Amino acid sequence: xxxxxxxxxxxxxxxxxxxxxxxxxxxxxxxxxxxxxxxxxxxxxxxxxxxxxxxxxxxxxxxxxxxxxxxxxxxxxxxxxxxxxxxxxxxxxxxxxxxxxxxxxxxxxxxxxxxxxxxxxxxxxxxxxxxxxxxxxxxxxxxxxxxxxxxxxxxxxxxxxxxxxxxxxxxxxxxxxxxxxxxxxxxxxxxxxxxxxxxxxxxxxxxxxxxxxxxxxxxxxxxxxxxxxxxxxxxxxxxxxxxxxxxxxxxxxxxxxxxxxxxxxxxxxxxxxxxxxxxxxxxxxxxxxxxxxxxxxxxxxxxxxxxxxxxxxxxxxxxxxxxxxxxxxxxxxxxxxxxxxxxxxxxxxxxxxxxxxxxxxxxxxxxxxxxxxxxxxxxxxxxxxxxxxxxxxxxxxxxxxxxxxxxxxxxxxxxxxxxxxxxxxxxxxxx
Numbered sequence: 001x002x003x004x005x006x007x008x009x010x011x012x013x014x015x016x017x018x019x020x021x022x023x024x025x026x027x028x029x030x031x032x033x034x035x036x037x038x039x040x041x042x043x044x045x046x047x048x049x050x051x052x053x054x055x056x057x058x059x060x061x062x063x064x065x066x067x068x069x070x071x072x073x074x075x076x077x078x079x080x081x082x083x084x085x086x087x088x089x090x091x092x093x094x095x096x097x098x099x100x101x102x103x104x105x106x107x108x109x110x111x112x113x114x115x116x117x118x119x120x121x122x123x124x125x126x127x128x129x130x131x132x133x134x135x136x137x138x139x140x141x142x143x144x145x146x147x148x149x150x151x152x153x154x155x156x157x158x159x160x161x162x163x164x165x166x167x168x169x170x171x172x173x174x175x176x177x178x179x180x181x182x183x184x185x186x187x188x189x190x191x192x193x194x195x196x197x198x199x200x201x202x203x204x205x206x207x208x209x210x211x212x213x214x215x216x217x218x219x220x221x222x223x224x225x226x227x228x229x230x231x232x233x234x235x236x237x238x239x240x241x242x243x244x245x246x247x248x249x250x251x252x253x254x255x256x257x258x259x260x261x262x263x264x265x266x267x268x269x270x271x272x273x274x275x276x277x278x279x280x281x282x283x284x285x286x287x288x289x290x291x292x293x294x295x296x297x298x299x300x301x302x303x304x305x306x307x308x309x310x311x312x313x314x315x316x317x318x319x320x321x322x323x324x325x326x327x328x329x330x331x332x333x334x335x336x337x338x339x340x341x342x343x344x345x346x347x348x349x350x351x352x353x354x355x356x357x358x359x360x361x362x363x364x365x366x367x368x369x370x371x372x373x374x375x376x377x378x379x380x381x382x383x384x385x386x387x388x389x390x391x392x393x394x395x396x397x398x399x400x401x402x403x404x405x406x407x408x409x410x411x412x413x414x415x416x417x418x419x420x421x422x423x424x425x426x427x428x429x430x431x
């Protein structure tokens with residue numbers, strides 16, 4: 001492995017060396033990630049050199065900017081960190097952006113905002129744009145513009161032979177299709193080109209109440225989402241943080257002016273006075289402040305489902321008992337553009353809501369309790385049986401996200417483009 005340092009220009013860390021242990025850890029510290037080495041590539045040419053080295057030595061390459069979505073399926077791989085691939089270029093006239101594989105969503109938003117434009121960011125500003133797109137991507141603005149992957153117009157990749165290539169839907173239709181939501185099992189994406197969207201006005205924020213008002217908040221949430229225009233996205237959060245009382249929150253964004261947003265969110269203003277209300281006119285660069293998700297790695301255990309509805313029985317099942325030992329149970333309103341045709345592995349997302357449950361497995365007993373509560377909640381509501389790829393947990397596989405025909409097509413593309421299995425994604429299509 002010492003020859004690896006001669007093969008690449010970026011930083012290399014090997015087992016036993018100072019810094020290796022923290023460098024190999026994923027974002028979710030509950031996941032063990034065994035790797036043969038860690039390389040922080042200097043640029044796209046360095047990525048290509050690494051792939052050629054891995055191919056020659058029979059090793060695989062697992063690619064992560066900072067480790068979101070890791071599953072620990074990394075035995076016999078070199079862990080590639082792409083943080084230094086940090087280019088961001090905005091073409092406001094064409095409404096296009098070019099972003100390197102290490103660029104977090106918040107940086108793209110900050111670059112696009114002065115032009116009255118936006119990418120399709122999720123709840124966290126520190127997750128990479130490329131990682132989100134490879135998983136399909138559920139955005140704050142997905143009800144208006146669909147999957148994040150739907151906005152990708154071109155990719156710069158490194159193939160299993162270590163060649164740099166640019167691909168589009170015209171040049172490599174199968175590979176382009178697979179990478180837009182099927183994960184990174186087919187090539188290493190070093191940069192993306194994607195369409196930006198007009199966002200001259202944005203209103204959003206969080207309202208927070210004590211859990212004693214949860215039934216009324218749920219009723220208001222159901223009323224709002226039953227009639228919401230595509231420009232309005234509303235999420236409901238059941239929260240129970242250690243050392244505090246249970247709470248319920250509603251997070252919202254509206255691609256429009258404050259007056260219309262307040263009218264659409266009117267049922268929330270008829271509820272008891274909230275503990276806090278951060279709703280305001282904001283820029284698209286400030287979206288990460290709404291949910292204020294952690295910006296440092298930590299241990300976590302998640303499970304997601306797609307709900308076929310949010311009727312009285314489902315609402316009652318979610319509210320009957322405290323969510324503990326979970327920290328949060330989130331309901332995301334989908335619909336809108338998600339239901340429209342999409343040339344991506346997932347295709348149209350017809351389920352109207354997503355359910356996302358999160359807890360901390362601080363010890364084996366806590367891990368078991370968190371898992372049991374997640375399974376109980378999942379079993380008490382009407383689910384479709386599939387999940388968004390971007391929300392899969394380490395115990396799940398691509399078969400939990402995609403229809404059998406899609407899984408088979410992804411496997412054929414993998415076998416054709418990477419027959420020696422050089423690339424190892426978080427969720428390998430042959431797992």
